[in-house]
Each structure stands twice: as structure tokens, then as C-alpha cells.
Amino acid sequence: MEAWRLLNAEFADPYMNIAVEEAVLIAVNENLSPNTVRFWRNVNSVVVGRNQSINKAVDLNVCKKLGVTIIRRFTGGGTVYQDHGNLNWSIFFRRSNPISPIIISDVFKIFGKAVAKGLELLGINANFYPPNMIQFNGKKISGLAAYAKRDAILCHGTLLISTNLDILSEVLPLHKNSLTEVTCLEKELKRQVPLSIVRASILQGLEESYDIKTKLGSLSEKEMEKAKASYYEKYSGSEWNFKY
């Protein structure tokens, strides 16, 4: 099977990271780019689900005090806090690929289990918890979301490795009332978990689960052009980010 592209395309600007995420999905959908696995992080940001209400989910005053950037992503789901202790993983694939499910929501199970399997290789007994979560020790370490275009699907998720949970609970007040406690790997394991090892283990989880092999690549010119355009037209503007 042809190797998937591995993208470590991460930008210091969180708006650009989201713009790139959309640009890659569009390119894969239009068959201009291959199936892709992307790893990326945001620094000190709150990432709001597509149609989430910011006023309900986010404490704006705390965000202002702590210099937290607020970004709205184009996929659904809840609101998350991200710092460099959180690893975002994104899987972009053509719907013609055998891995593509008939019921779209099955992508959560497909990739949630593969990521959990990868973590298992590090001695971390994480498990996929339906509909769209990965847990460790009964607590949430990853949330997943998805976007389906006509010919491609994006399934992406977070993975809390060493995120500052104090800031998380300050900026996202609803978390205190959540049914599932949120934690991070280093807190549970009481040891450091290097980012590069986690990335490698996720890739191994994908390979062992679905024979997905990857080859390091980079963003194409078209993807960069599209990302820059949507950065300026949408993602960096308050009209988009503060829509609801």
C-alpha cells in the first residue's frame, strides 16, 4: 500500500494551524494531496467547536488575564484548552480508501482504537470510549472530532500529555461539572512522556492496526496558498472566532 504523507506542520500562530488543517482536508478531498497524518500543537489556546457558544464554554476574563488565544475550529464537538503539552493528531484520508467507514461516526472508533493501541506500546493502557473519547485510568486524555467532505474525511483529536490542567480548568469552567474528569498522561504516570516517543507510538498504532505506513512530507504550495487565504479571510478574524 502506498505510504501516507506524514506532516509535522506546526505553526506558532494557532489561527494558521487551523487554516492549514482545512487546507489539507480540501487538498486531499480534491485528490491533490495524498492521505495524510499530521501532528501539531498550539501554544496557550482555547479551541472552540464550530458552533459552540464562547460565552458559555470559556471564561473570557481569565483568557485575557493569561494571554490565552481563542480560536474557533471548523469541526464540531466541544471546547478544549491546548498548550505545548497537548499533541493534536489529524488523519486525512480519501473516502475511496478501504479504511473509510459506511457510517461516518465509525471513524472515531477506527482511529481512537489505533491511537490507544499506540499508547499501549508505551505501557499506557488507554482505551477508546464511545462515542469519541480516549480514556486512561477512567479519565479523558483525548477527544475526537471529524469532518466529512464529498471524497475525504478528517478525523482529528487531542492528546493531553503534559498540559497545564490548572489553566485548563480556569479557562474552561464547564469542565468542573463534566461527567468525565480530564487528565494528562504525565500526571497519571508520574513520569515524563517525550513528545517524539508519543508521535512514534501513534504511528506504530496506525501501522499495526491498519497497515498505514507513513513517509515524511511537507505542505504543498497549493495547501500553503489556501491556508494563507483562509487565514486572512476567516480564521484570524474575530467575526469567525466570536461568531457564537
Added chain:
Amino acid sequence: MQTVILPRLDEDQKSGMILEWLKGEGAEVEKDEPIVIVMSEKIMMDVSAPVSGKLYKIFAQENVEMPVGQIIAVIVEPSDDPNIVSRFVEEAKRSLAGVEVKEPRKPEEKVPISPLARKLAEQYGIDVATVKGSGPEGRIVKEDILRAVEELKPEAKAPPRILTIPLTGIRKIIAERVSSSHLAAPHVTLTMDANASEANKLKETGISYNAILIKAVAKALQSYPILNSTLEGDQIKQFEDVNIGLAVAIKEGLIAPVVHDAEKKTLAEINIAVEDLIRKARENRLSVSEVTGGTFTISNLGMFEVDVFTPIITPGQSAILGIGRVVDKPHVVSARIEIKPTVTFSLSFDHRIADGAVAAQFLQLVKKFFENPHLLSS
């Protein structure tokens, strides 16, 4: 004529929602063109036009929950009989009238407000739900927010004034280059103290620290060529030449003129080249060839009383050597304390290309040459 229905995204999904119509009623659409974004709780999906034609009738509003499988639109093709289309649409309306549809999203969750007013509200910490809009259809505009700010308690303060400096020119280029290098290459920085006694003696003869360091690095790179390389995709490419860039502070920012073929030049030749390049840099007279082709960079912040720092690798290279200030420090020599002029080297390297042991050995060799500059002429 083709109907568009609300698709099922989840196995147990009973209802869903239109997030956004991408085309309006009456618009011409192409087959397979996305016309609407629908959503379940966790998934968004583009729904495409099943045929080319006119998006004749939209039955579903945005942000209104409705049953999966409900007709949300009708697309009419040029060949369709208008009477049949009209009858179908009327029947569809009647049947949809009997379908339970939840209320649209409550108004406070989507407050009509101009982008500028929203930005100001966020800046001043104003809850927009408490503001009455004076714009069209109750839209909150800038003046409404400013009025709300005026009505705040006396201790409310305006945000601090900001001086805006556009990120342009060399500053913008530096910003882009250091961002891309720092994000792409996993940086590790090693530090090591070196005795500057012998280098000081040489300095008194007119040879600069920079020249000694360039020659020391060039010579050490011949033993550790992996640190004179670049990573392209999955290939490490070692440069055959040793061209050392020296970061020089200028008014607009930073520039790194290059001493080409440093391994082939004598210490005296390098000294002359460095003086010439620094003078040209400050006079903005460097040529293109004098600022390109670098394979390794040295950055000296000693003149600013910096001891140690974590330099960022120049994109396209694998390492950079930072130089701190020379300061008298106590050393233990044969169980006695002696004060010696000491400088700290900070070597940042790309861990994808080299490991700590190799980088440390390279730095040890640079230190050895710096402490014993007579070795540089052999």
C-alpha cells in the same frame, strides 16, 4: 428533480441540524458541488448536490434540529415539468408541517453584533447580552459598546495604549526564519566553559575572538562533518565546504555575513575577512554572495554581557554556536584556585541530525582549539 435529505452521520442518530447553507434558494448548482454543511453532535459533513440544476426550494433553516431523513431541499433540473415541481413542493411543505421541529437556537446564543463591536466588547470585558443594539434589527454596533463602557463603574479603565510596529522588512524575514527553524528542528543546547587566556594573548596582536572562533569551528567541523550538514526530507546532506556565518547586529535586526571556505583560510586571512564583512554589514554594503551559502553560524552576544543563551539554528543548517562574554572566573588548577578569563559556549544542534555525544565531542574540540590557538595553524 432531486430531493436533498438530512443524512445520518451516527449509527443511533435520530436528529441533526443544518449548520450552514453554502448556496441560497434559487442559486444554480453543479452536480457534486457542496451546497450545505450538516452536523450531528460531533461530526460535520458537506452535502453535495446530487444533480446540476437550480436549488429551487430550501425547506430547512440553519441551527434547527430536525429528524434524520427529512427533506431539506429540492433541486430542479432544466428538463423538469414546472407543474410537477410545484405540486411536489406543496405536498412536501404540507408533510413537513406535521413534522416536529425544535425551536431555533435561542437569541442570546447568537447576538447580532458587528465584528468591530464584538472586538471592542471583548477588549472592555462587556457582556454583549446586556447591551441593547441601536443598529439595524437591533444589531449591536460600536457606539452601543462605547456607551456601555461609559456607564461602567468609575474604576473601569480603558485598555492600555499600544504602539504598533509593523512586522516588515528584515524583522519580518527574521521572524519567519526563526519560527520555521525552531518549530521544524528539535533544538538541544549544550554549554561549555572555555579558558580564554591564550585567546586574549592573540587578541592583543590584533586577531579577534570572532576570527579565532571561526577558525576553531571550521577545523572542528572537519572532524565532525555531521554538524556541517542540512536535512532535506529524509536525507542528511553534508556540505563539502565550510562556510561560517557570523551573526552581526545591525539597526534593522540581525544579518549573518559568511566567511567562505573557512577551513582553507589561515587565521590571519579569516581575521581580515571578518573585519571587512562586519564593516560592510554596518554600512549596508554586503553583496548577495557575502550573505548566502553559509553552512554553520556563530552568534556572539558577549559584548552585551550575556553569559549563556539558546541560539536558534539558521534554517538549512544543523547547528549554531553561541558565544557569551569573557569574564574572570575561578578555576581549580592542581588543587589551587586560579582566576582565569572564561567564556561560555552554547551549541544548539538539530537532534534529528546529530546526537548529544557527537555534539558534545565537537564542542570539546572547539574548546580545545580556542584554548590552544597555536593548533589552528597546523
